Amino acid sequence: MHQLLELYKQWRGEEPAVTQQLPVAGSNRIYYRMTDGEGESVVGCIGTSRDENHAFIYLARHFSKRQLPVPQVLAVSEDELRYLQTDLGTVSLFDAIRGGREAGGRYTLKEQELLKATIRELPNVQFRGARELDFSNCYPQPEFNIEGVLFDLNYFKYCFLKATELDFHELKLEADFRLLAKDLTAERCDSFLYRDFQARNVMLTDGKPFFIDFQGGRRGPFYYDLASFLWQASARYPDKLRAELLDDYYEAAQQFIEMPKRDIFASRLQLFVFFRTLQVLGAYGFRGYFERKQHFIDSIPPAIQNLRELLQTADFQYPYLISLLRKLTELPRFQRIEVTAARSDGYKTTDNNPYKAHPKDGPATFSKYDGKGPLVVKVFSFSYRKGIPEDESGNGGGYVFDCRSTHNPGRYEPYKQLTGLDEPVIRFLEDDGEILTFLESVYKLADAHVERYIQRGFTSLMFSFGCTGGQHRSVYSAQHLAEHIHQKFGVEVRICHREQNISQTLEAKQ
Structure with a gap:
């Protein structure tokens, strides 16, 4: 802490009048709001990993040059374990849409507009942010690849699946994991994969979305971030709203790249939703079952419900994995899940052309x-x-x-x-x-x-x-x-x- 205060003093010329530690979430990094005598504040960070801090500092500076909505890095210690960044305020998107989330997915028009403004801004970071970006600075790896996918799938296996004491065949599961990893990495994408794109990592400043905590980003498929955001377990977005957000994203992304046809887009996205669901269950298992963090324990039931619904609607070609996951969702501990999302199926549309007479x-x-x-x-x-x-x-x-x-x-x-x-x-x-x-x-x-x-x-x-x-x-x-x-x-x-x-x-x- 002393060294962070020294960094502030070097940058500002005096020590902060008030220093307040901010709440800790899933990261091991510690953040402080540091305010001078005139009420102007910045955020100071103390990290435990030099490489992780370096990735954030490099990406933030690169994105700032491209005038993207991210915090600006103001000062950095020589060892890069501490830095100062602009303070984006105290209201996250997660906080701003709390009412709709707690109402079981009944989001007001104002909340929906905040979500749409955020999803329309995402392609700007993914595609314009990737231009001239040196991905070798990314942490812990520069690119979404098979090894990374297998790491995440095994994270799910060891931190969640094994904790359920469900019996399974290791080799058969590994074979399907490899097939899934191959399918996920079949297309090379030159976009920036945010990786942890969620409502908690979007700050609202003057009503506009700004993005934080992108230090785990890398080159990779844009589908991943959509799956992370729109299928976030606790958000309970109704299908109708999710479809609207997908349309907004698709139209915004068209400004940067030629998007795949809608059916291909939907098929690829569904695969990443599946993968992301397994990945977050692994994270919830580790942070919840092992670290005993209540927020992550509370997130497990809606994540299981997401998985249950996905298995009912999709046709994935990984037979052993799918049969195992069906058994997982049928375990007694996951059966009494309250699903309070109003009209979760949204408004069903017809496949028939309404302009054609019957x-x-x-x-x-x-x-x-x-x-x-x-x-x-x-x-x-x-x-x-x-x-x-x-x-x-x-x-x-x-x-x-x-x-x-x-x-x-x-x-x-x-x-x-x-x-x-x-x-x-x-x-x-x-x-x-x-x-x-x-x-x-x-x-x-x-x-x-x-x-x-x-x-x-x-x-x-x-x-x-x-x-x-x-x-x-x-x-x-x-x-x-x-x-x-x-x-x-x-x-x-x-x-x-x-x-x-x-x-x-x-x-x-x-």
Whole structure:
């Protein structure tokens, strides 16, 4: 500690007024927030590995030159065991989305936007950050390779699998491990593999994501980081949100490289999700079972649930390994796992082309609205006291849903000045749950109607949600239906919260 204070004094010209040790996570490195008399702070690090520190210092300086969102290295000791970096604040992405995580995966719009901003920034680090990067500075190895994969798989075997006392055949398991390692390394990638890309390693400064703890990065496949982030065991991202985040990543990455076709992308990603799930179980076993760190012990049940779901949906060609993992997920200690993620299967989409008429429809009949397209959907929220919104299209209006049967946040003082777009109201409604049940039925009606209107080339469809004041329940419902329709069908959706005088247009996807 004395040497870190000396480094600060050399850099700043005086000792810090306040030095505070930061909470320790999975790393053996120790961090301190060091603040001067004027309230300006930096973060000091004391590491136990010179090579690990060197990797971080080199990568941080390289990324800073490329103007990537990372902390800047301010001062480094001669032996590189201590350094100072800019202080990115106290709020991590993990902290900012805590509400959605603790609500079992019901993330607010604000939380979803933070996740999307982060995932859109990732390709910038992976692809632009890899340009002119000397990977020989990476720690503990410069490249994702078969040896590294086998190390991680054996980490899972020795630190988790053996701790369960499940009987298995070592040689058969090793043979499948080698097949998996070969498949994972079949494609050479020149991108930067962050390796520990997770919400805890993203800091929010002025609402923008900054990346930390990338010292374990190396050259490798970009799929790995996606698997780490989107299938993080404790996050419980609903399938619908995960699909949206994948789409955002795919589009952002297209700016840097020619991405593989969607089906190939999905297939490769699934393989890395499988590998990453085994790897994190190994880490949880070591940090939890052996080091007795409660956070990692608590992370094991959702990780097992991730593995269980993956084995149910995927078709991996590693027969002995898969049979062994099925036995693992069926162990009594892992059977009573509470899965609280609301609507974890998201909104299912059809493989059929909605623009193609069904052969059983019979001979086509036409009205003056048929075949004109494209469809524009209008969604309103309103107060029944002020009447149902008028339809200006000439169609006479569409669905009108009465939200007044659901629990009303407006009855409680803390919510009276807020609307259904504000996070406290959203949390109230979703924790109560009545609005979610209500919307499940709405979505089914709306999906069938939108799909049929698209087939027939209709140009206008209207949905309206009313409640007592047109402020809370109707606003929440209208906003969520609009976003659901836009995400699922890609049509233009116009939102009008009439009593709030708020309008928004979600442009049609090309």
